[in-house]
Amino acid sequence: MFVLYDLAARDGRRFSPTCWRVKLALAHKGLAFETVPTAFTAISSIHGFSKTVPIVEHDGRWLNESSAIAHDLDDRFPDRPTLFGGAEGRALSAFVESWVEATLHAQLVSFVVKDIHDHLLDEDRDYFRQSREQRFGKSLEAVVADREARLGAFQQSLAPLRLLLARQPFLGGTVPLYADYVVLGAFQWARSVSPFKTLADDDPVRVYLERLMDLHGGLAREAVGYPL
């Protein structure tokens, strides 16, 4: 059994995009796992080796960092469906990850950072407000204030993904790969804590995300959150 220390907010909400990558990767490999709901302020006390989640324990082995965990799963369970397809697929997946972080995460956090705060466990609120307000150089309220006005630029920035989806159903081609879970993780993060709607109803990116949410018994869809 894999044990994932999974960042948790109130009401069972699981909002970490990188923990979502790992949950979906484990499901993709058909590996059983349980999650331990974890507060931000409790992370550093888990086995004492990582300041960030995801943290995974399996048979006494401890791992952190989502891509390193996913690489390890493909290395140790080569007979199960691949997450990368070898060294070249790992390298190329790193570009998808870079695009997701520089494009999706960077904009989504500026839409939902106040909603994250409002859904946090009590013990995390002060830490979160203080660290994020320092990072942004302004109040959480000021960060999200003009989010409606920035929605058009966000939707435009999805053009590369839309062009890809006109060519094939998944980043992985005809089947999903880890790269698809990196994209879904970003949107699971936002929708777990925020009702702010970022995609038009007829956006092909929404159709794609809905398809991903149905995978693995609806693992992502069944999570506590707001509609996409």
Next chain:
Amino acid sequence: MFVLYDLAARDGRRFSPTCWRVKLALAHKGLAFETVPTAFTAISSIHGFSKTVPIVEHDGRWLNESSAIAHDLDDRFPDRPTLFGGAEGRALSAFVESWVEATLHAQLVSFVVKDIHDHLLDEDRDYFRQSREQRFGKSLEAVVADREARLGAFQQSLAPLRLLLARQPFLGGTVPLYADYVVLGAFQWARSVSPFKTLADDDPVRVYLERLMDLHGGLAREAVGYPL
């Protein structure tokens, strides 16, 4: 011997980004090729099966479309260095291609379309101006007029590539793959006809492109053009 019908402008300039992908892919596989300089207005008369370059002929087989040609090279010469690393790598490379086209090509053409025109062979000029002015809905001169003002947004849009390059030297990881040639093709296109400088001297993307230009005996670097 592979024969590539390669879009040509004056003075031996070869500006097609998709033809650059194929030249670099052939060199990557260690396959000898020659190029036939080809005018825009002559494409449809080459074997009569494609309205666009690249077109490749080898042992009586005719192929078009850059990715299809590169897939074919990996299929037929599996013992030579791979361009994709299998089905997963092909699928993930398609996202790089989508990103390059939606981000790099879309902006670069709006910087250099007038420079392309000015370097074209005489027989292509009227066709090019007419078709591109129809596409943009304005004169070539109007398209490029404010390019200096749009340079900052262009450089910002390279953030995903910059983030990737902080992690690994090539999109292919420690070695270049087809995906890297798709990126280089975009910049070879621009620099073959335009002196407009799009990257700051210390931009890691420039350092990366210089590294790519040195590959395969300086194939890209030796081409007629302006400095990057």
